[in-house]
C-alpha cells in the first residue's frame with residue numbers, strides 16, 4: 379500500500395515470463411533498498427500461467443500486484459506472431475489501466491512514475507493524462523536497445539527488407555550487424571509485429587528515461603554511445619545485471635530433484651541445457667540434440683518441452699500439454715542414466731547456474747538466461763531460436779567472447795555431430811577455456827558494477843533520486 383510520502387512507482391511488464399521476471403526483480407530492488415512503494419500491474423490475454431502465478435506468489439507483501447482484466451484479442455488470427463499478441467495486449471489494456479489510475483487518483487495513491495516494458499509505450503497516454511512520469515525498463519541489452527532507437531530512421535531510409543541489405547548496419551557503439559541478423563520481429567516489414575514494434579520505438583523519445591538491463595563491462599561501447607545526449611533520445615540508465623539470485627525460487631516442482639542430483643556430480647562437470655521459458659525445438663531437432671548429448675558422454679541437465687514446429691510455441695505457458703518424455707529417442711534415458719538428468723518444462727535455473735557442479739550452459743540466449751549465467755561465471759553455448767536471440771548470440775560470440783556458437787546445417791538442423799563438437803569444445807577444449815576465463819572476468823565485473831561505488835549502482839541511485847524529487851514535487855503541489 380502506498381504511504382503518503384513514500385515514492386510510489388507503478389510498473390507494467392508485458393506478458394511472458396522473460397519480461398515478468400526482470401520486472402519483479404526491479405520491483406524487489408525498489409522496495410528492499412530504497413523505501414519505494416511498488417504496484418506491479420499485470421496485463422494478459424488470458425489467466426496467468428502456473429509459472430507466472432508462482433513468481434507472483436513469491437512476491438514480498440510490500441509489492442502490491444493488480445491484475446487487469448484480460449485484453450480481448452478475439453479478432454487476432456491464431457497465426458499472429460507472439461510479439462503482435464504481446465503488443466496488442468498492452469495497448470488494449472489501456473482502458474483498464476486508465477480506470478485503475480482513476481481509482482488510485484480518487485484515493486490519492488497515484489504513482490509518481492510508470493515504468494513500462496519495451497513493448498508497452500501506449501501506456502504513456504494514460505501516464506501523461508494523470509501527470510505520471512513515463513519510463514521504459516528495457517529488459518534486454520544495450521545493443522538491441524540501440525537498434526530499437528534507430529529503427530524509425532532505418533524505416534525511413536531503407537526501402538527493402540533489412541535482410542537484403544548488402545552492407546552491415548553500423549549503429550554507434552554497436553557490433554556491426556547484417557540485416558539478416560536483426561531480430562526476427564523486423565524481418566517482415568509487412569507483418570503487424572513489425573508495424574507495432576515500429577510504432578512503439580517511435581514513442582521511445584516520449585520517455586523521461588530508459589533503464590537498460592546491462593552493464594558497462596559487458597557492453598562498454600554501446601552504453602557509452604547510448605549515454606551521449608542527443609535530441610529525441612531520453613537519458614539511458616544501465617542498471618544491470620538485474621537478475622533473480624534468491625534461493626527461495628518460485629516453481630519448486632523439480633527443485634530438489636535437480637539440486638540433489640547436482641550435489642552428487644563432480645565439481646564443474648555438468649552442462650545445463652535450456653531454451654528459456656518458452657522455447658521449443660522441432661521433433662527432428664529435439665532428436666538430434668538428444669543423440670548428440672548421449673554421444674558426447676558428458677554430464678547434463680536438460681529441460682525438455684514437447685517438440686513443436688514453432689520455436690516460441692510455449693511463450694505464454696512453459697508447461698507442455700503433452701508428455702515431453704514420450705518424444706525422446708528410444709533407449710535415450712537408459713543410455714544416459716548415469717550421466718544425465720532430463721527435466722520436464724521448468725527447472726530451478728538460477729540455482730542450477732549457481733551450483734558448483736555446473737560448468738556450462740547451452741542456451742537460447744534469452745537475455746535473462748545470459749545475465750544469470752554471467753553473474754555465476756558460467757560459459758555459454760549459443761543456440762538462438764527467436765525474438766532478439768540471434769542478436770544476443772552475435773554479441774556474446776563475436777564481441778564479448780563469452781559463448782561458443784552452435785551451427786545448423788544447410789537444412790536448418792543442428793546435427794548430432796555438431797552438438798558433440800560444441801559440447802566437447804566448451805567442456806574440454808582450449809576455446810572453452812578462453813570463454814571460461816572471459817566469464818570469470820565478467821563475473822568480477824558484475825561485483826564491481828553492483829558495488830557501492832559501481833557504475834550500475836550509481837546509475838540506479840541517480841534515477842531513484844530523480845523519482846524521489848518528482849514525488850516530493852507532487853506532494854508539494856497536492857498540499858497547496
Ligand code: UDP
Pocket residue numbers: 395396397399622652653654655656657681723724725726727728743744745746747748750
Ligand atoms: N527459467 C527458469 N527455469 C526454466 C526456464 C527458464 O527459471 O526451466 C527462467 C530463467 O531463469 C530466466 C527466464 O525464465 O529468468 C527466461 O528468460 P530469458 O530472457 O532467458 O528467455 P525467454 O524465456 O524470455 O525466452
